[in-house]
Amino acid sequence: MVELKNVDVHYVDGAKGGVDALNDVNIRVNDGEFVFIVGDSGAGKSTLLKLLTREIQPTSGRVFVNGYNLSKLRNRKLPYFRRSLGMIFQDFRLIPTLTVYENVAFVLRVIDKSKKYIRQRVPYVLDLVKLNDKAKAYPGQLSGGEQQRVAIARAFACDPKIIIADEPTGNIDPKLSYEIVELLQDINECGTTVIMVTHNHDLVKYFGGRIINLREGGIAFDGYIEGE
Amino acid sequence: MRMSNFNYLVKRGVGSVFRNAMMSIASFFVLLVSLLLIGVSVLVAMDINVIMTNIEEKNEIDVYVYGDVDQAVLNHIYDALDNNPNRMSVVFYSKEEAWEDKQNEMPEMKELFEYLPENPMPHTYRVTVKDISKISETADEFRTIEGVEKVTAPYDFASALVNIRSTLTVIAGAILVVMVITSVIIIYNAIRSSVFARSKEINIMKVVGATNAFVKIPFFIEGMFIGVAAGAASWFITKITYEALVQLFREDITIWQIFGLSSMVQFDDVTWYFLAANCILGALLGAVGTIISTGKYVKV
Numbered sequence: 001m002v003e004l005k006n007v008d009v010h011y012v013d014g015a016k017g018g019v020d021a022l023n024d025v026n027i028r029v030n031d032g033e034f035v036f037i038v039g040d041s042g043a044g045k046s047t048l049l050k051l052l053t054r055e056i057q058p059t060s061g062r063v064f065v066n067g068y069n070l071s072k073l074r075n076r077k078l079p080y081f082r083r084s085l086g087m088i089f090q091d092f093r094l095i096p097t098l099t100v101y102e103n104v105a106f107v108l109r110v111i112d113k114s115k116k117y118i119r120q121r122v123p124y125v126l127d128l129v130k131l132n133d134k135a136k137a138y139p140g141q142l143s144g145g146e147q148q149r150v151a152i153a154r155a156f157a158c159d160p161k162i163i164i165a166d167e168p169t170g171n172i173d174p175k176l177s178y179e180i181v182e183l184l185q186d187i188n189e190c191g192t193t194v195i196m197v198t199h200n201h202d203l204v205k206y207f208g209g210r211i212i213n214l215r216e217g218g219i220a221f222d223g224y225i226e227g228e
Numbered sequence: 229m230r231m232s233n234f235n236y237l238v239k240r241g242v243g244s245v246f247r248n249a250m251m252s253i254a255s256f257f258v259l260l261v262s263l264l265l266i267g268v269s270v271l272v273a274m275d276i277n278v279i280m281t282n283i284e285e286k287n288e289i290d291v292y293v294y295g296d297v298d299q300a301v302l303n304h305i306y307d308a309l310d311n312n313p314n315r316m317s318v319v320f321y322s323k324e325e326a327w328e329d330k331q332n333e334m335p336e337m338k339e340l341f342e343y344l345p346e347n348p349m350p351h352t353y354r355v356t357v358k359d360i361s362k363i364s365e366t367a368d369e370f371r372t373i374e375g376v377e378k379v380t381a382p383y384d385f386a387s388a389l390v391n392i393r394s395t396l397t398v399i400a401g402a403i404l405v406v407m408v409i410t411s412v413i414i415i416y417n418a419i420r421s422s423v424f425a426r427s428k429e430i431n432i433m434k435v436v437g438a439t440n441a442f443v444k445i446p447f448f449i450e451g452m453f454i455g456v457a458a459g460a461a462s463w464f465i466t467k468i469t470y471e472a473l474v475q476l477f478r479e480d481i482t483i484w485q486i487f488g489l490s491s492m493v494q495f496d497d498v499t500w501y502f503l504a505a506n507c508i509l510g511a512l513l514g515a516v517g518t519i520i521s522t523g524k525y526v527k528v
Contacts (some may be wrong), residue, residue, distance in 0.1 A: 053435070083437035093432045097247060107436045116233045124251070 002029040002162065002195065007061035009047050009217075015227065021047040023217045029195060031161070034188045036204045037197045039214035041156070045197045048214065049166050052195070053085065054078060056111050066161050083164055086155030086192075090167035092147040094139040094154075101135040104154045111158055125153040129183060145176035151181065156187055163187060165196040167189065169203065229442075237442070241449025248425070252454055255419055255514070259458035260465075262411030263510055267466045267502065269407055269472060272398035274493045280393045287360055287386060291370050292378040293351040295323070301375040302351060308373045314357050314366045321352040350377060361390045415517035423521045430525045447518045455514025459507035466502065470495045 009022040022044045029035050039045050050056045052061050054070045063070040066084040073081055087093075094103050103124055108118045126132045129149040139147055148168055155163050165184060169177035181196070181203055188194045198204065204211060208227025213220045293305060302320075309318045319400045326349035331341055355370070357363055363386040370379045423430070433443045474492055495502070 003424075079437045079439045079442075080435075082439075083433065085437075087435050093428070093435070095429055095432055109233045110235055110433065110438045111435050111441060112233055114230060158436075200527055 001031050001064070001066070002193070003028065003062075003064040004028075004048075004051070004222060005062045005064075007051065007058045007063060009044075009051065009056065010059040012067055020227040022051075022058075025117070025217075025219060027212065027219070027222070029193060031193055032191055033210060034185060034194045035196070035210045035212060036207075037195060037212045037214065038199070038201065038204055039220075042216075043214040044217045046166075047217075049164060052164055053087065054081065064163035073174050084161055086158065086163040086170045088148070088151050088155050088163065090170035092139070092144075092151045092171070094147060094150055094164060096139050099136050099138055100142070100150050100208070101138070103150055104157050107154050107157050121157060125157045128156065128186070129153045144184060145170040145179065148172055148176075148180055152180070152183055152187070160192065162193040162195065165194065167197055167199065169198065169200055174200075177203055178206070234445075235294035237445040238449050241446035242453055244446060244450045245453050251401050251425065252450075254450075255415070255454050256458050259411075259455055259514060260461050262407065262414065262464060262513065263458055263462035263506055266404065266407045266411065266509065267405045267462055267506060269400060271466070271470060271493065273404070274498075275508075276396050276400065278493055280389065280396070283389060287357060287382065287389070289355045289357060289363065289364070289367050289370065289381040291353040291355060291373075291376055292380075293353070294377045294442060295350055297351070297375045305353065305373055305375050309353055309355055309417075312355075312366060312369060314359055314362050316356040316358045321354055323347055323349045324349045326352060349361055360386045363431075364448065366494070407463055411513055412517060413419065415513050416451075416520055419447075419514075420521040421516045423447065423518070423525055426523045430522070437489045444519060444522050447522050448515050450519030451516075452511045453508035453514075455512065456507045456515070459501070459510030462510070463499075463503045463506040466506075467495055467499060 004025050004027045007025045008020070011019045011021055013019055019133075023213075025044075036128060037045055037048065051058060051070070052065055054063075054065075054073060062201060066081070068077075068084075070081075070083045083220060093116070095106065098106060104122045104125060105118050106139055108121060113121070123132060123135070126135055129152055131149055131153065134146060134150075139150065142150065147164070148171070152168075155165075163184065168184070169180050172180065177200060184194050184196060184205070205225070208225045208228050210224050212222045280437075291305070291309065293302065306318065306320065309315060324347065327347045330349060331338060355366075357366055363381050364383060367379045367381045367383075370376060430443055474495070477492065
C-alpha cells in the first residue's frame with residue numbers, strides 16, 4: 001500500500017527563492033491496484049516518484065510505502081526498503097556489460113538469493129516477457145521495446161509488492177507501448193500493485209482505470225475512467 | 229552474504245580490471261610511480277642510516293689514567309668503563325705502547341725524546357660508544373672514575389653527526405609523508421574518474437536495493453588487484469635499478485670506497501620484506517582510494 005498524507009515538497013532555489021513541487025498532496029493506493037499518474041512537465045510527477053523511492057524526503061507530511069514510514073526510514077534500511085519495489089525507467093537503466101540473463105540475475109544477487117533460486121527464477125521471468133531466446137544478448141543488441149521488457153523482467157524478478165514505472169513507454173515505438181502496458185497489466189493481475197507515470201494520454205484513454213492527474217503540484221483529478 | 233554471491237562480486241571486481249582496461253592501466257601506472265617514489269625514499273633513508281651508523285662506530289672516547297697507578301686501579305677503571313651502558317667496546321692501550329707509537333710517529337724528535345727521564349705517556353682506555361648523542365654525558369661519567377686523569381672526546385664531531393642524522397631523519401620522514409599523501413590524492417583522482425565512468429551502473433545497483441557493501445566490494449577488489457600488481461612491478465623495477473646502482477658504486481664511486489660497500493643496504497637482505505611491503509601498500513592505497521572515490525556515488 002502507498003499512502004501520502006498532507007505532503008508538501010519545497011525545493012530551495014537561491015535565485016528564485018524556492019519552488020513548491022507538491023502542495024498538500026493526499027494519495028492512497030491500495031494493494032493490487034493499477035494507477036496511471038499523468039500531468040504536464042513540472043506538474044510534480046518526478047517529485048512524487050522520488051518520494052516513493054525515498055530519493056527525497058517531503059518538506060512536510062508523511063509517506064508510507066509497503067509498510068515503511070519513509071520519513072523515519074534510516075539510511076542503512078534503505079536498500080531493504082527498495083527491494084520491496086520494482087523500478088522501471090524510461091531509459092531502461094540496464095547494465096550494458098551484462099547479458100539479458102545476467103541483468104535479471106543481478107537483482108537477485110543483490111537480494112542475496114541462492115544460485116538454485118536464480119537458475120529457476122530468471123528463465124521464468126524472461127519467459128513471462130517472451131525474451132528467453134535473447135537471454136545471452138547484451139542490452140546494446142536489443143531494440144528499445146526489448147530492452148524495456150528486460151527492465152520489466154528485472155523489476156518483477158524479486159517479486160516486489162509494488163512496481164513503479166516512470167514513463168516506461170517514453171523511449172519506444174508507440175505500437176509497442178500497448179504491449180508494455182499489457183505486460184504490466186499481466187503482472188498486476190498476479191497481485192502486484194503498479195504505479196505508472198506517463199505523458200501518453202492515448203494510452204491512458206485506451207486502457208482506462210484509476211487516473212491521478214497532477215497539476216502545478218496538486219491533484220487535479222483522482223478517479224476512474226472507462227477504457228476504449 | 230552467500231559465498232556464491234560474494235564470489236560473483238570478486239569475479240566482477242577482477243573482470244572490471246580487464247573490462248575497463250584503459251582506466252586500469254592509468255591507475256596501475258599512477259600507483260606504480262607512487263610506490264617507486266616511496267620505495268626509493270625508504271631505501272635512501274635506510275642507506276643513510278647504515279652510513280651514519282658506520283661513521284658513528286668509528287667514534288671513540290680516550291680515557292687517560294694517572295701515571296703512578298697500580299694494576300688494581302687499572303682493573304677498577306676497566307670494570308667501571310666496561311659496565312657503562314653506553315660503551316660498545318673498551319680497549320686498553322698501555323703507556324709503553326703509546327710511547328712506542330709516539331716515537332714512531334715523530335722519528336725526527338727521537339734525540340729529544342732520549343733526554344726525557346721517563347715515559348711521559350699515560351695508560352689509555354679507548355672506548356667506543358653506542359649512542360653518539362650521549363657522548364658528552366658518558367665522558368662526564370668517565371671523569372668521575374677514581375684514577376682517571378683526563379677524558380677527551382670529539383664533541384664537535386659527535387654533535388655534528390647527531391645534527392646531520394636528525395636532520396636527515398626529518399627530511400626522509402617528511403619526503404615519505406609527502407609521497408604517501410600525494411600518492412593517495414593522485415590515486416583518489418585516478419580511481420574517481422574510473423568510478424565516475426561507471427556512476428550509472430552504481431546508480432542502478434542502488435535503485436534495485438544493493439547495500440553500500442555490495443556496491444563497493446567489486447571496486448574494492450579491483451583497486452586491490454591493481455595495487456598488488458603495481459606493488460610487484462614496483463618491487464621488480466626497484467630491485468633491478470638498485471642492484472645496478474650498487475654495482476656501479478662498487479666499480480667507480482670513490483666515496484663508497486671510503487665508507488666501504490657495507491655502507492649500502494644489500495637488496496637481497498630486504499627483498500622479501502620489500503616485496504611484501506610494496507604489495508600490501510599497493511593493495512591498501514588501491515583499496516582505500518577506491519572506497520573513498522565510490523563514497524559519493526553510493527549515496528543515491
